[in-house]
Amino acid sequence: MTTAASSTSSAGGTPATENLRFYGVWLIATIALIVLPMVFSSGSSLTSFSLIGIAIVFALSYNILLGQTGLLSFGHAVHYGLGGFAACHMMNAVVSHGWPIPLPFIPLFGGLGGLAFAMVIGWVITKRAGTVFAMISLGIGELVASSSLILRSVFGGEAGITTDRTALPHMFGWTFGPQLQVYYLIAFWLVLAAIAMYALTRTPLGRICNAVRDNPERVQFIGYDPHVVRYIAYCLAGFFAGIAGGLAAINFEIANSAYLGAIQSGLVLFATFIGGTAYFFGPILGAILVTYLQLGLTNLTSVWQLYFGIIFIGIVMFSPGGIAGLLMMHRPLVRAGTLSTVIPSYLVAIVPTAALACGVILVIETIARYSGGDGNPINLFGIAFNPVSPVTWVVAAVLVVVGFFVARLTWRRIAEAWDRAATVARDRGYLA
Amino acid sequence: MSELIVISTLNGVLFGMLLFLLSSGLTVIFSIMGVLNFAHASFYMLGAFFGFQLTKWIGFWPALVLAPLLVGAIGMAVERYGLRNTHKHGHVAELLLTFGLAFAIEEIVSMIWGKSPLDYRVPALLDFPAFTVFSTNYPPYKIFMLAVSIVIFVALLIVLKRTRVGLIVQAALTHPHMVAHLGHNVGQVFMLVFGVGTALAGLAGVIAGPALVTQSDMAASLGPILFVVIVFGGLGSLPGAFIASLAIGLIQTFAVALNGSLASAFGPLDPSTGPSVLSDIWNVTIAQVAPIIPYVLLVLILIVRPMGLMGTRES
Numbered sequence: 001m002t003t004a005a006s007s008t009s010s011a012g013g014t015p016a017t018e019n020l021r022f023y024g025v026w027l028i029a030t031i032a033l034i035v036l037p038m039v040f041s042s043g044s045s046l047t048s049f050s051l052i053g054i055a056i057v058f059a060l061s062y063n064i065l066l067g068q069t070g071l072l073s074f075g076h077a078v079h080y081g082l083g084g085f086a087a088c089h090m091m092n093a094v095v096s097h098g099w100p101i102p103l104p105f106i107p108l109f110g111g112l113g114g115l116a117f118a119m120v121i122g123w124v125i126t127k128r129a130g131t132v133f134a135m136i137s138l139g140i141g142e143l144v145a146s147s148s149l150i151l152r153s154v155f156g157g158e159a160g161i162t163t164d165r166t167a168l169p170h171m172f173g174w175t176f177g178p179q180l181q182v183y184y185l186i187a188f189w190l191v192l193a194a195i196a197m198y199a200l201t202r203t204p205l206g207r208i209c210n211a212v213r214d215n216p217e218r219v220q221f222i223g224y225d226p227h228v229v230r231y232i233a234y235c236l237a238g239f240f241a242g243i244a245g246g247l248a249a250i251n252f253e254i255a256n257s258a259y260l261g262a263i264q265s266g267l268v269l270f271a272t273f274i275g276g277t278a279y280f281f282g283p284i285l286g287a288i289l290v291t292y293l294q295l296g297l298t299n300l301t302s303v304w305q306l307y308f309g310i311i312f313i314g315i316v317m318f319s320p321g322g323i324a325g326l327l328m329m330h331r332p333l334v335r336a337g338t339l340s341t342v343i344p345s346y347l348v349a350i351v352p353t354a355a356l357a358c359g360v361i362l363v364i365e366t367i368a369r370y371s372g373g374d375g376n377p378i379n380l381f382g383i384a385f386n387p388v389s390p391v392t393w394v395v396a397a398v399l400v401v402v403g404f405f406v407a408r409l410t411w412r413r414i415a416e417a418w419d420r421a422a423t424v425a426r427d428r429g430y431l432a
Numbered sequence: 433m434s435e436l437i438v439i440s441t442l443n444g445v446l447f448g449m450l451l452f453l454l455s456s457g458l459t460v461i462f463s464i465m466g467v468l469n470f471a472h473a474s475f476y477m478l479g480a481f482f483g484f485q486l487t488k489w490i491g492f493w494p495a496l497v498l499a500p501l502l503v504g505a506i507g508m509a510v511e512r513y514g515l516r517n518t519h520k521h522g523h524v525a526e527l528l529l530t531f532g533l534a535f536a537i538e539e540i541v542s543m544i545w546g547k548s549p550l551d552y553r554v555p556a557l558l559d560f561p562a563f564t565v566f567s568t569n570y571p572p573y574k575i576f577m578l579a580v581s582i583v584i585f586v587a588l589l590i591v592l593k594r595t596r597v598g599l600i601v602q603a604a605l606t607h608p609h610m611v612a613h614l615g616h617n618v619g620q621v622f623m624l625v626f627g628v629g630t631a632l633a634g635l636a637g638v639i640a641g642p643a644l645v646t647q648s649d650m651a652a653s654l655g656p657i658l659f660v661v662i663v664f665g666g667l668g669s670l671p672g673a674f675i676a677s678l679a680i681g682l683i684q685t686f687a688v689a690l691n692g693s694l695a696s697a698f699g700p701l702d703p704s705t706g707p708s709v710l711s712d713i714w715n716v717t718i719a720q721v722a723p724i725i726p727y728v729l730l731v732l733i734l735i736v737r738p739m740g741l742m743g744t745r746e747s
Contacts, residue, residue, distance in 0.1 A: 320521045
């Protein structure tokens with residue numbers, strides 16, 4: 001947790017090549033965003049890319065709280081939702097008053113909406129950190145979500161507020177009717193917000209946020225008030241979450257109370273934590289994965305949320321650094337050239353671990369379809385299983401039990417191989 | 433009016449005692465282990481669903497005993513195989529683990545029992561009109577619920593104040609490290625406390641199931657209120673949790689029963705102004721506001737007294 005986003009600068013190499021590599025990564029990412037819709041140009045993939053872009057901005061904003069400042073919030077969607085409502089109201093106002101504000105500027109107003117609420121509520125909520133902050137953020141989330149159904153004139157009740165993005169003044173002749181143009185708008189804001197949030201991690205403010213996360217008492221001794229630092233971080237996170245909400249409002253042309261709710265707050269926590277909070281690219285990975293799974297799994301199974309829960313529990317228990325943490329663990333081994341000694345044990349472990357995973361999936365699907373009265377066969381990698389047949393139950397049980405015990409042996413082998421490789425890496429001076 | 437007051441007071445105390453069955457376990461778990469069990473309301477839900485299923489198989493009375501034991505066993509397994517391994521990653525990781533667990537339990541419950549409310553009936557023995565308060569029949573099942581919660585409350589009090597285990601638990605409330613230094617098996621105390629806490633939540637679920645709605649979203653709707661109760665009462669304070677439970681139980685019950693709004697008190701607004709935030713607030717009834725009252729109280733107490741009503745510890 002302590003090396004947040006600083007690994008690039010502390011690593012070896014001369015400053016010039018280091019700079020080149022750093023800007024290269026950003027340039028490649030930007031070019032990839034531009035080229036992506038040309039490679040995958042179908043309507044559904046454009047929609048997916050747009051959703052993923054919004055999720056990345058949202059998850060990065062959440063990581064300002066969780067990863068950088070150590071504040072676990074269960075109500076971050078409040079700012080996302082209020083940003084969405086602010087953007088919708090702004091779009092409608094622009095249309096009805098005929099203001100000369102084109103659509104690409106709208107997410108900024110979403111951000112200001114998220115920021116405004118964060119500034120109002122933030123001072124109370126950031127008084128305490130840790131568990132108490134988590135509980136209060138949950139309470140605030142519930143408060144806003146429930147209030148949104150009472151204040152009908154602002155939030156539009158159950159139906160929400162609708163808007164029309166094409167009615168706004170055009171810019172460079174773009175109407176923003178087609179999804180492709182919306183995608184580029186989202187990609188533009190994604191790059192802008194990502195650069196801003198990355199820059200934030202490198203400022204003294206970003207560093208003092210890390211200090212507040214790690215040791216608030218010492219921060220007090222060097223003359224900063226942790227409460228103020230937490231408040232500023234909370235406001236900035238609210239601002240960027242509002243931008244994400246504004247982008248979502250543009251994308252869907254609607255804002256409703258589901259934007260603000262506990263489910264949205266939970267999803268962004270899942271995405272950020274699964275991706276990994278200690279590295280800047282962690283939430284990006286997490287947002288891509290979670291959105292992709294969400295879109296992909298809903299078609300395949302009725303209990304996709306359960307898989308999310310299981311993946312999340314697995315990450316919390318076995319890899320609290322998330323996917324990014326797992327990947328970056330291998331960095332010193334790659335540099336020391338000892339990665340090749342670990343890989344065979346990985347390959348051996350894949351088979352029983354995959355068998356265990358298949359067994360768990362089979363058990364879940366069997367229960368879900370058996371009790372749901374759904375007689376459809378379970379299609380697992382092309383093999384059909386009948387959920388009411390005892391054969392399926394036996395296969396599932398064998399896969400789970402045998403898979404678990406064999407997998408545990410192979411995991412132990414990985415640990416041993418890892419220890420050996422890490423020792424060599426340490427001897428060569430690549431691992432502290 | 434007096435009828436409303438009597439009935440609402442009874443119902444409010446009942447809801448408050450039910451909240452205390454949950455919040456007492458949550459408070460003790462938090463004080464001793466430092467873990468805020470996000471899944472506590474999920475164990476309550478498991479209690480209700482196990483109670484329903486066991487009632488169908490073996491009848492209500494055996495279910496009343498078995499279901500909480502089952503829930504407690506699951507709780508102990510969660511502590512032993514989940515939380516104990518996560519402990520080294522810190523309290524945030526533990527909180528996240530219970531968060532994931534709450535999510536998974538809700539999904540599993542709705543996967544097995546479906547998303548619609550279950551037909552979890554009051555046992556036949558208690559299904560008759562007990563007595564009439566003014567013109568309302570008061571069901572004996574509610575009296576039974578009240579009795580069970582009071583018995584548990586008294587039992588908890590005796591165990592905490594009069595037994596050796598209670599002494600250790602009390603000591604661990606304020607000086608967790610000292611208790612460990614004195615050579616008590618902290619791991620075992622943790623597991624026991626977690627098991628008993630979740631079993632109490634399960635018991636609350638079994639008895640609340642027939643009276644309230646047994647549905648897969650019952651944990652998600654009660655959980656946030658539970659956290660309000662323990663933050664409001666002061667984290668780690670049992671008397672605080674008791675007072676906060678009763679207060680929030682009574683406030684919510686009375687709010688739901690009252691139908692007044694600012695419009696009915698001061699007359700309607702000028703209709704020519706059209707819909708606005710002001711008219712929304714003016715016309716909303718107290719009953720409609722009831723769900724948000726606990727959260728408003730939470731914000732107020734944090735402004736006035738950040739450590740909660742009876743809290744002494746800062747975090």
